[in-house]
Amino acid sequence: NSDGTIFDYRPRHSGVPRRVGRALAAVNPKEGTLRRAIKRGETDLADFLVNQDIFCPSTSVWAPKAEMGDRLLVEISRGCSQGCRFCWAGYNYYPPRVVPAKDILAKAAEWRSKTDKIGLVSTAVCDHPEISAILSGLRAMDYRISVSSLRLDQISDELLDALVESRDQQIAVAPETGSDRLRRVINKNLTNDEIVDICGAIFDRGMLTVKLYLMVGLPTETDEDLDEMFALVKRIRDRMLKAGKRFGRAGRIIPAVNGFVPKPNTPLQWDAICDEKELKKRIKYVCRG
Ligand code: SF4
Known part of the structure; x- marks a missing residue:
């Protein structure tokens, strides 16, 4: 729709x-989700939801010596409206719901004396209708902000500014595959040109290390799709090197390749998983590229 x-x-x-x-x-x-209420202009419902005493899922045990233990992790939303056909979280957490900014900021204020690092956990950080208020509130508290992987179509200047300020030098994004055609098959409607431009905007801020999540073995995948994957990674690397010249250093492109696994309750759940031998062959082909 x-x-x-x-x-x-x-x-x-x-x-x-x-x-x-x-x-x-x-x-x-x-009915009843804050995101939809704000989108539809239903101010009474939005006010009611904002003023509810809502649970904000977050770190509850302070363990600075554990992995990411010195960072307050807050789940700011659950679910995603993008509808990628392979994605378990998108379909099984449907519809997307968000934690109001006031609860996130209250939690952040409570923890500020312990840490200056905060991780915003979400499938789609920029999908949050109050993301501006959250980012400015956290920056006012002098938090160093990091995010879980970013939806490429929603990376905003404001978020990039916050990440640069936080000295977070690595960003993870998910083109998933190398060809526009196969991306349309999985309902991730971004083109290679758009992906290169978005990565360029990240590099131009001085964040020169990008992790790319990629998949092989998707339904209808051909050798041409795999070839386009090399070409896309190379274009992103060239764009990084171009930006790196301005900063006098080179970053890193870290492609992470996984095999497609059909997930229950998603539109691709009945598609066959790629045969093990064939999958290994494709991964080897991609890694050689
Ligand atoms: S954008 Fe990410 S989280 Fe959202 S549906 Fe697609 S893969 Fe899932």
Whole structure:
């Protein structure tokens, strides 16, 4: 739909759980989520939800010597509106819900005496309707902000500024595959040109290290798609080197390649997993490239 919801999901195979079918087929998106209330201009409902005493999932045990133990982790939202067809989180956490900014900032204020590092955990950080208030509130508290992987289509200047300020030098993004065609198959509607431009905007801020999440073994994948994957990574690397000249240093492009695994309750759940021998062959081919 034009408002980003999915209302007409007709699985080709029998056996798709009805619970998921119903959630996806609802003509009216579920009531009661802050994100939808703000989007629809339902101020009474939005005020009610904002003023509720909402639980904010976050670090509860302070263990500075543990992995990421010196960082307050806060889950700012759950679910994602993008609808990538392979994504477990997108479909199983549907519809997306957010924690109000006031609760996130209250939690951050409570922990500020212990740490100046905060990690915003979410499948889509910039999907949060109050992300500006969250970022400015955290910057005012002098927090160093980091984020889990970013949705490429939603990286904002404001978020990049906050990350630069936090001296977070590595960003993870997920082109998933190398060709525009295969990206349309999985419903990630970004082109290679857009991905290179977005990575360019990241490099131009001096953040020269980017981790790329990629998948092989997707349904309908061909050798040409794999060849386009090399070409895309090379274009991103060339763009990084160009930006690096201005800063007098080179960064790193870190491609992380995984095999596609069909997840339950997603549109691709009944697609076959790539045969092990074939998958190893494709991964070897990609790694050689
Ligand atoms: S953008 Fe990321 S989190 Fe959202 S549906 Fe796609 S893969 Fe899942």
